[in-house]
Amino acid sequence: MDRLLTLEMFVAVASEGGFAAAARKLGSSPPAVTRGIAALEARLGTALFHRSTRAVALTDAGAAFLGEARRILADLAGAERALRGAAAAPSGQLHLTAPVMFGRLHVLPVVDAMMTKHRELGVRMMLIDRNVRIVEEGIDVAVRIGALADSGLKAVRIGRVRQMLVASPAYLARRGAPHGIADLKGHDLIGTMGPRWTSEWQFARERWRLPAPPRLTVNTVDGALAAAEAGLGIANLLSYQLAEAIDAGRLIALLEQEQPPALPVHLLFEPSRAALPAVRLFVEAMQARMRMAGLG
Structure with a gap:
């Protein structure tokens, strides 16, 4: 069976989660896809999928091979587009x-x-x-x-974007503004969940470890932004996330002299x-x- 076709079948089964779904995507039949995967596994000398009556899952070898298979197909598609003179027409x-x-x-x-x-x-x-x-x-x-x-x-x-500390006018009127990094210890802090969150906040000249978990933690940036605007504490967010609220006066930037590099x-x-x-x-x-x- 054609090697590129078996690669397409492999990627389709991995993406669609099954042989029947892959066959529908490719306009083929489940038996043909099954034969194609078997031929590819025989050629590679290893199993690419764990099969059961209910599910199909990649083996460790299959997961490792998937990225390479996708890259090969993408390279071929790019070469075909260039050869057809499609460089000026995104599609x-x-x-x-x-x-x-x-x-x-x-x-x-x-x-x-x-x-x-x-x-x-x-x-x-x-x-x-x-x-x-x-x-x-x-x-x-x-x-x-x-x-x-x-x-x-x-x-x-x-x-580039910048890290910024912000709070609402109402919060600052009630609790006062911090004049230095050490002053943050006495304030309510708003935390987030995600790849940027850390218990140490980076500033221009030091990393400051939060003395305790934030009093409020939310799982989205929108939620942290809304909490800061509602006066629930000081949030540590990025400049592009805060630009509209700061321009409208709903939030005020704090400790700007301590901002870390962009x-x-x-x-x-x-x-x-x-x-x-x-x-x-x-x-x-x-x-x-x-x-x-x-x-x-």
């Missing part, structure tokens, strides 16, 4: 991921403009406040805020994706968006 599906609020404020407007101009382009957005596995989850471009881990992915820096904002993607029309257009549009927003 197909663009898979993106970004933090929830950043995606809503900055990625969605870019996606809206791209889809309006290019009718053959579709977009799948995963807005989530955690770092997803780009290759394994089939992501074309990921927005990452903060320092990057070493990887084989291509990174394009598009902007955090970089990058777009991450596999090097093989760089030449894809939709990826190239998205990168350029996000660079322009960040400059326009004063975050470039």
Whole structure:
């Protein structure tokens, strides 16, 4: 059986969670997909799936091979697009991921403009406040805020954001404003759950360990923002999350002289994706968006 076809079958079974679903996606039959996976496993000399009457799950070898299979298929698709002269016409599906609020404020407007101009382009957005596995989850471009881990992915820096402490005018009227980092010990603090949360807050010249868990902890940035605006305490959030509330006077920035260095904002993607029309257009549009927003 054709090697590329068996790779497509493997990726489809892994993505769809079963042979029948993969067959429907590929316009094939379950027996044909079963034969294709068996041929691929025989060629590789290892089982790629655990099979039962109720479920299909990747083996350790299958999970390790999935990223490589997706990369091979993506490279082939990119080469075919380039050969067809499709470089100037984004089309197909663009898979993106970004933090929830950043995606809503900055990625969605870019996606809206791209889809309006290019009718053959579709977009799948995963807005989530955690770092997803780009290759394994089939992501074309990921927005990452903060320092990057070493990887084989291509990174394009598009902007920067700052950590800020804020509180509402009502809270400050009731409790007073901290004049230094040590003063935070006597205040109500608002914590969040997610990849940015830590029990140590970074400032310009020191890391300050919270003396106790925050009095209030919420699981979304929107929730922490709403709690701060409601006067429940001091929140530690990022500048793009706070810009509207600060401009409107609902929140006031604190200890600005102690702000740490800005955090970089990058777009991450596999090097093989760089030449894809939709990826190239998205990168350029996000660079322009960040400059326009004063975050470039």
